[in-house]
Amino acid sequence: MKDHPTEMNGAESVLRSLHADGVEICFANPGTSEMQFVDALDRTRLMRCVLGLFEGVVTAAADGYARMAGKPAVTLLHLAPGFANAAANLHNARKARVPMLNLVGDHALRHQKYDAPLSADVEGACAPFSDWLRMGRDAGSFAADAMEGLAAAKGKPGRIATLIAPADIGWDAGGQIADPVPSVGPAPLDEAAMNEAVAALESDDRTVIIAGLSVLEDPAALALLQGIADKCGADILAPTSNRRMERGRGRVAVKKIPYPINAALDCLSGYARAILIETLPPVAFFAYPGKPSLLLPDDCQKIALTGPDGDGPGAVSALADRIGARAARVRDAAPLPIPQAGGITPAGIAAVLANTLPEGAIVVDEAVSSGGDLFAGGDAAPPNSWLALTGGSIGIGIPLSVGAAIACPDRPVVTLQADGSAMYTLQGLWTQAREGANVTTIILANRSYEILKGELRNVGAQPGPDALSMLNLDRPDLDFVSLARGMGVPGRRVEDIETLRRALRDAVAEPGPYLIEAMI
């Protein structure tokens, strides 16, 4: 097929090649320079096309899809400004090592030298948010470039790959179907690090095992890790923000390193040794006057059993063999009794989740300032997948949930969504409605950028009127039920915990999206 010119255009060759290697879905917000892809998607009908009304919806949905499907989607974005709109959620996906392939249209090659209204430095805009970046050169090599991008995305750990697609090489005939490119597998286990880890666990020193990425997605690996920890008297922690945690009854309940700086330092103080598996040494979200950036004590020995590019479950298995540990019998987290009445608190919502989520629910956690108390709900609930905001860039929850729901149409999704953060990519509600996604969004309505008030105090200030005008979301109050209705999503406002419980129970059982504005 590759030896003679074809009538197939470049865009079609890209789509056919990607589809043959397993890409089934295209999340899109296209413009003029992507019309040849729209046309090729339309003619070939190989991929499901999901429209977002804003590019940040597109990339967050592709992220949620990849977290649950375990493979990348492709996105379709429009020039430098469209990529920029997509970038905040690409940042989050990149920090989570989520695989994704972006096709970013650019002007035709001959048009790029002019100062057209939409001309800009597309490569420059893409570079800070891409792990792999290439500009397509001609129709004949376009699909081969896309397949290299796909391989980069799928390698270990996942990567953000971006292929810039000048419009003319999509129109031009001569497209060539390209074969799959093998992805890079995990880095081999470091025997020296393994020896250090074994020595740490066999010592009397206080030792913590911090495990991230695929370890947290693998209940069997976590049970084995718990067996190691039990045998050696070590603790297990997860990073503050995680791509996906497999949680719930019958599974190991792993605590996270807290977000607030003082709590994070307290949590990690006193450890003499830290074994890191598929994660880097934990760093404070922000620097604060008089506080360290690195959260583990200076004199703590940091042992990188694997980096993020390693095979964490394999390393756990090898470590268990060395230690002579077996999988722990999991002790379920204590039940959380449902509060019977009264106002809505994060702890109350945690109890509602524990008692209301069905087995197999997917929880999307962009709870921000309510998140610390809510987290316990996931351990006490039936088995569930828990997806968090990973890069600190708010505005991911609503569209992330769309992608997760599309990847797992038989599993209800519940999104714990801070109100301020919801406003960044609220347009995702429309895609929920269009796709009939069974997503229940719980808006945690405290009408404030609450977390920033704490941060302001952390730099030694007390908010006065002008500061509060930038931290409070009142004047006017947001009405999320009305906002949701405007995008075709039904909903209701709830002010007490029992009404919230009933609303959540009903919404999860019904198909299609629903929004609950929970006044806290």
Added chain:
Amino acid sequence: MKDHPTEMNGAESVLRSLHADGVEICFANPGTSEMQFVDALDRTRLMRCVLGLFEGVVTAAADGYARMAGKPAVTLLHLAPGFANAAANLHNARKARVPMLNLVGDHALRHQKYDAPLSADVEGACAPFSDWLRMGRDAGSFAADAMEGLAAAKGKPGRIATLIAPADIGWDAGGQIADPVPSVGPAPLDEAAMNEAVAALESDDRTVIIAGLSVLEDPAALALLQGIADKCGADILAPTSNRRMERGRGRVAVKKIPYPINAALDCLSGYARAILIETLPPVAFFAYPGKPSLLLPDDCQKIALTGPDGDGPGAVSALADRIGARAARVRDAAPLPIPQAGGITPAGIAAVLANTLPEGAIVVDEAVSSGGDLFAGGDAAPPNSWLALTGGSIGIGIPLSVGAAIACPDRPVVTLQADGSAMYTLQGLWTQAREGANVTTIILANRSYEILKGELRNVGAQPGPDALSMLNLDRPDLDFVSLARGMGVPGRRVEDIETLRRALRDAVAEPGPYLIEAMI
């Protein structure tokens, strides 16, 4: 004041210095790394603080403010993802040569070497969307850097200046008030180009004068230009997209180069000479198979009387002296009778505008596919300022109008807003409500990315079901009245032209924002 260390922190020194040079307003969406600016704004109370619930709102509002106030505002943005969210509307502002100074928080210098969740290449993210870019170095030089940025922004033509603000240099004591830095004035007039322009106008060749930027903002310069054109038998055109046009009865009605490629080529065919004043040779928005990128004929002589950095009104005045022309007596555009009944069309809305806008109205034009027919309304109306989408990146109208209303609190603003584009920065409605801005938003609801259907045909394709799924905004229909209500903006849906006329008349006369969803 500059010779001894101060207790003032870096953030406060920046704000005090900017304010002393005329910066009165800060459009903000701050995060943790900007808390020292929030605190300093709060303590000094020197600037009005306007919160946007999304960064694209912030930069579009600063753009609208600068277009009407004639001077820059400062924005406050959060790290690389926050800047990325702001970038699409910075792109628009940059293409319009609008002055703006962005303060973009970054991690403290000592924290930047770690892979914290929000760490990213802030400079790399800012560079493609900034004309001037600097990273702050220490508290003592921070204000001086800001003043250089302000001078760059205010120079001729306007620029986007971005100062990256590491958190610690904002906290640190030792801030030094910095003096204003002189801005670069307009480039001097090119006598050779002037001679060519005079020769063109005195020839028998068909000649077009294409005038942009400050010429279009200056009714006296336009009247003089019309006198030149009348005397010499030349035509006057404006670029397709313009920062601000002073329009309406008693002013010269300047036609724009059309957006559609064929209409643009037709409009410019046959000219042997083109005189360019404060604009570059016109370029097609996009490249199309078989069509040229440059819109003027190849054999047309292009005379750059001034570039975008020149003094257009001064050049017009000098040209009139050379030609011996005087200001034309302006012939008003033909009146547009109001359609008495029937459905809503863009031409009908143009007539409603012509007959309903009060003198001094500001019109924000993000009408996109409805824009061609709507434009005539501005010439037939009383004197008004007409602000357009300038860089082709949709999603500017709603927040641009907030900034214009804040700059001109006594002038009503009417926003002509395409529905698809409205969804990119819809959050601006909340800022309209919070600021009590007298903005009437007319949503042009065709429930489609209508312009892209034309673009798809331009590349030779006919849309099938999958293409239409990416171009139609139905399933579900958006309900803009409900969306507006959710952000505190009252509104109504109208389906006939007479109801639209009455709704617009009432909304313009009332204080505060209002939204009219016009079904077209």
